[in-house]
Amino acid sequence: MLENEEIEEPTIKPVKEIFQTFFKSYSAVTGLVILIGIAVMGFIGPLFYPTDPFDMVWMPFSPPGADGFLLGTDYLGRDILSQIINGARVSIAIGFSAALVSCFIGVGIGSFAGFYGGWVEETLMRITEFFQVLPTLLFAMVIVALFGSSVLSITLAIGAVSWASVARITRSEFLRIKELDFVLASRSSGSNNMALIFRVILPNAAAPIIVQSALLVGAAITFEAGLAFLGLSDPNVISWGQVIGSNRVYILDATYTVTFPGIAIFITVLAISLVGDGLNDALNPKLRSR
Amino acid sequence: MLLVLLVVVVLNFLMLHLAPGDIADTIAQTMGGADEQDMAELRKQYGLDQPFFIQLFNYVVRVALLDFGHSHFYNLPVFDLIMERFPATLLLVFSAQILSLFVGILLGVYAAQNPYGLSSLFVNMFSLFGYAAPVFWTGILLLIAFSLHIPIFPVSGMRDITIESDNFFVHFFDVLRHLFLPMITLASIFFAYYSRLCRASMLEVLGADFVRTAKAKGLSKKDVLLKHALKNSLSPVITFAGLSFSAVVSGAILVETVYSWPGLGTLAFNSIISRDTPVLLGILIFSTLMVTVGNLLTDLTLKALDPRIKI
Numbered sequence: 001m002l003e004n005e006e007i008e009e010p011t012i013k014p015v016k017e018i019f020q021t022f023f024k025s026y027s028a029v030t031g032l033v034i035l036i037g038i039a040v041m042g043f044i045g046p047l048f049y050p051t052d053p054f055d056m057v058w059m060p061f062s063p064p065g066a067d068g069f070l071l072g073t074d075y076l077g078r079d080i081l082s083q084i085i086n087g088a089r090v091s092i093a094i095g096f097s098a099a100l101v102s103c104f105i106g107v108g109i110g111s112f113a114g115f116y117g118g119w120v121e122e123t124l125m126r127i128t129e130f131f132q133v134l135p136t137l138l139f140a141m142v143i144v145a146l147f148g149s150s151v152l153s154i155t156l157a158i159g160a161v162s163w164a165s166v167a168r169i170t171r172s173e174f175l176r177i178k179e180l181d182f183v184l185a186s187r188s189s190g191s192n193n194m195a196l197i198f199r200v201i202l203p204n205a206a207a208p209i210i211v212q213s214a215l216l217v218g219a220a221i222t223f224e225a226g227l228a229f230l231g232l233s234d235p236n237v238i239s240w241g242q243v244i245g246s247n248r249v250y251i252l253d254a255t256y257t258v259t260f261p262g263i264a265i266f267i268t269v270l271a272i273s274l275v276g277d278g279l280n281d282a283l284n285p286k287l288r289s290r
Numbered sequence: 291m292l293l294v295l296l297v298v299v300v301l302n303f304l305m306l307h308l309a310p311g312d313i314a315d316t317i318a319q320t321m322g323g324a325d326e327q328d329m330a331e332l333r334k335q336y337g338l339d340q341p342f343f344i345q346l347f348n349y350v351v352r353v354a355l356l357d358f359g360h361s362h363f364y365n366l367p368v369f370d371l372i373m374e375r376f377p378a379t380l381l382l383v384f385s386a387q388i389l390s391l392f393v394g395i396l397l398g399v400y401a402a403q404n405p406y407g408l409s410s411l412f413v414n415m416f417s418l419f420g421y422a423a424p425v426f427w428t429g430i431l432l433l434i435a436f437s438l439h440i441p442i443f444p445v446s447g448m449r450d451i452t453i454e455s456d457n458f459f460v461h462f463f464d465v466l467r468h469l470f471l472p473m474i475t476l477a478s479i480f481f482a483y484y485s486r487l488c489r490a491s492m493l494e495v496l497g498a499d500f501v502r503t504a505k506a507k508g509l510s511k512k513d514v515l516l517k518h519a520l521k522n523s524l525s526p527v528i529t530f531a532g533l534s535f536s537a538v539v540s541g542a543i544l545v546e547t548v549y550s551w552p553g554l555g556t557l558a559f560n561s562i563i564s565r566d567t568p569v570l571l572g573i574l575i576f577s578t579l580m581v582t583v584g585n586l587l588t589d590l591t592l593k594a595l596d597p598r599i600k601i
Contacts, residue, residue, distance in 0.1 A: 130294055130297055132533060132536065133294055133535075133536055133578060133581050133582055133585065134298070134536060134578060134581070135536045135539040135540050135543075135574070135577045135578065135581060136536060136537070136540055137539075137540030137541075137543055137544070138539070138540065138543060138558065138570075138573060138574050138577055139574060141543075141558060141562065141570065142302075142305060142570055142571065142574055143305065145562050145565075145567065145570060146305055146306070146308075146567065147308075215421075218421065218422065222422075222424045222425075225424045225426075225427075226424060226425070226426060226540075226544050229424075229426045229544060229547070230543070230544070230547060230558075230559050230562060231559070231562055231563060232562060244426075244427075251430050251433075251434075252433075252434070252438060252445070255430075255434050258427070258430055259427075259430075259431070262423075262424060262427035262430070262431075265422075265424055265427070266422050266423050266424070266427070267422075269421065269422040269423075270418060270422040273418060273421050273422060
């Protein structure tokens with residue numbers, strides 16, 4: 001390494017500097033604004049647009065714009081605009097909590113593998129590899145099909161199958177950082193292993209993990225939509241995926257019932273990926289993302 | 291590789307075991323209820339009264355002997371059902387993977403020559419699109435565009451049963467025509483990733499000393515690009531393609547459902563609707579097999595590209 005001296009220091013950047021770099025990037029700010037807008041729409045929107053997404057309010061398959069329904073009605077005559085507004089809440093909630101679940105599993109497995117090495121690493125990385133080979137969607141389908149399709153089981157299923165990338169990144173960061181001087185210093189001043197893992201190394205490994213987790217949020221939202229498209233969604237709550245899933249039989253007759261929730265997902269995930277790119281630039285300018 | 295399959299099988303069994311309700315419940319339900327004695331009889335018949343590890347062992351042995359159980363819905367052995375659908379999925383997955391690699395590399399090489407030009411912008415835009423658009427949504431949009439409004443391609447299925455011909459090529463082109471849209475849809479996610487990766491890796495290699503040497507020797511631009519630079523920049527792309535195999539298979543399930551492509555994906559979809567768990571579990575095992583074989587092929591390709599790699 002050429003920049004040996006630079007790297008040996010703890011790599012946490014001052015928070016202020018991170019914010020400055022992040023907010024300098026137009027695309028990242030645009031993404032953040034869109035994301036906040038969608039979250040606001042999901043949480044406050046229903047107050048301004050009180051139509052119940054489950055109520056049959058008009059004739060089924062009323063096209064967009066006709067009869068006062070901006071985005072039309074679905075196969076049961078429910079207002080699609082209201083479904084999209086209310087669906088934002090659940091879609092975003094599932095996206096974030098599933099990403100959180102996989103972040104927990106991935107960081108746990110990756111940090112122990114990277115820190116302890118030896119047979120622990122061997123075993124844990126074998127498990128990780130296994131989850132990389134497993135067709136994730138099918139595995140999640142099996143879990144949801146067997147354990148019932150509730151928001152909780154869907155979230156856990158998505159989280160349980162998508163942590164492999166986080167584990168790999170965490171491990172490689174741990175392998176790099178645990179050899180650095182400040183870790184040695186901390187060890188010699190009496191820190192035990194747990195303190196070393198979670199209080200010394202993990203904060204320094206956080207940057208790429210945060211970036212990867214941000215991308216996982218987007219992936220989890222599309223994942224949920226994919227499951228819902230296959231008919232595996234919680235019938236008791238409205239999510240964008242559920243709107244797509246319940247209308248999938250009618251795609252050729254009433255395209256818009258699927259197009260609009262799809263656009264909502266597309267925009268949200270796009271915004272998340274812009275924010276992720278921005279975070280990447282702000283948190284670790286040294287690491288180029290390929 | 292065998293270990294991976296074994297783990298999937300054990301995991302399958304664990305999930306079956308942990309899930310609420312067992313096969314006796316399912317059968318009792320379809321029969322319209324059964325009393326305690328019948329239930330016990332059924333459980334005994336399926337070996338559910340035996341200790342956990344014996345059940346596990348029996349399950350593993352059965353799967354190893356290619357007995358994946360019986361589909362309640364189709365009333366056929368699961369293995370036969372899967373074998374019937376497997377080739378279609380295989381065709382879709384591998385053709386999409388090869389197409390997206392080919393197009394992705396081509397685009398990546400092109401974009402790398404002009405790192406801040408229009409083509410690079412296009413590559414970046416497309417990879418964002420590939421990440422953000424749900425694949426089934428892309429599929430639906432393409433389906434509506436090219437089957438409904440501009441009817442060039444068939445809406446669904448793999449074959450046109452009205453064709454009466456013994457000519458092999460007629461059938462071949464028929465399948466190809468049906469394959470086109472699903473293949474494009476599935477490839478659309480991945481070729482974006484590959485092209486981005488190939489662009490980055492080409493840029494790195496183009497700055498290397500041996501490329502300068504090749505240029506200094508007076509080789510033509512084409513030779514430098516394709517013979518020296520490309521060959522050395524391929525390995526990250528191929529590695530990533532190998533890692534993506536499971537994502538391709540996952541995508542194939544959704545794409546098949548959109549286009550009613552008669553593969554494992556539609557079978558999985560139907561078996562969810564009809565609560566046909568043995569079929570679903572069999573599909574999981576088979577697609578894992580497909581991914582491991584895909585990974586093996588990737589490793590072999592990598593080795594062919596770079597003799598330093600040992601398997």
